[in-house]
Amino acid sequence: MKTRALAWNAPLTWILTGVAILFLLLGRRTSFLLLNAAATFGIPPQSQETLAYISAYGARNIGLSLAGLGMIWLDARRPLALVFAGAAIIALGDCWIVSAQMGFAVGARHLAYVMVTAVLATLA
Numbered sequence: 382m383k384t385r386a387l388a389w390n391a392p393l394t395w396i397l398t399g400v401a402i403l404f405l406l407l408g409r410r411t412s413f414l415l416l417n418a419a420a421t422f423g424i425p426p427q428s429q430e431t432l433a434y435i436s437a438y439g440a441r442n443i444g445l446s447l448a449g450l451g452m453i454w455l456d457a458r459r460p461l462a463l464v465f466a467g468a469a470i471i472a473l474g475d476c477w478i479v480s481a482q483m484g485f486a487v488g489a490r491h492l493a494y495v496m497v498t499a500v501l502a503t504l505a
Contacts (some may be wrong), residue, residue, distance in 0.1 A: 385456045385459070386456055386458040387441030387453055387456050387458055387489040387505075388458070392441045393505075394453065394503055396501070396505060397449070397453055397465075397501060398453055398463065400449075400497065400498075400501060401446045401449035401450045401453065402446070403451070404442045404468070405442070405443060405446035405447065405450070407442050408438075408439040408440065408441070408443035408444075409439070409443065410439070411435050411436065411438060411439030411442070412439055415432045415435050415436070416432070418435050418438070419432060421499060422435065422438060422475075422479070423475075423479035423483055423487045423488055423490065423491070424478075424479055424482050424483060432437065432480060441449065441471070443480075445464060445467070445468050445471075448464050449461060449464045449465065452464055458505055459505075460463075461505045462502050462503075462505040463502075465498045465499075465501045465502035465505055466493070466498075466499070466502040468494045469494075469495050469496040469499040469502055469505040470491075470501075470505050472485075472491050472494035472498060473491075474488070475488075475491045475494070476488045476491035476492055476495060480482075480489060
């Protein structure tokens with residue numbers, strides 16, 4: 382039997398899985414709590430019609446999470462690293478956009494996502 386690159390008994394595998402599940406839950410939350418999710422993201426909506434970006438934000442997080450979980454299941458370590466690197470780049474873009482609209486103090490929370498996903502991309 383081939384040894385897995387992402388062994389099920391390795392702490393890194395469980396950390397990667399936990400972070401992917403966390404982003405999946407954050408994405409799912411946006412489907413039900415659009416106004417709350419908009420406030421958490423950092424750009425409050427001007428009207429009900431402007432909440433479409435929050436739905437897109439949730440779909441993006443769900444898609445990345447499912448891709449990451451699939452890579453873990455398939456033991457695809459290098460593609461998994463690319464998924465987390467992509468998530469870091471997206472979070473950096475989120476930080477830039479929110480900071481430009483609302484100020485860096487509001488956008489700075491996205492830097493935590495950048496740091497976590499970038500570190501996990503290098504470890505995966």
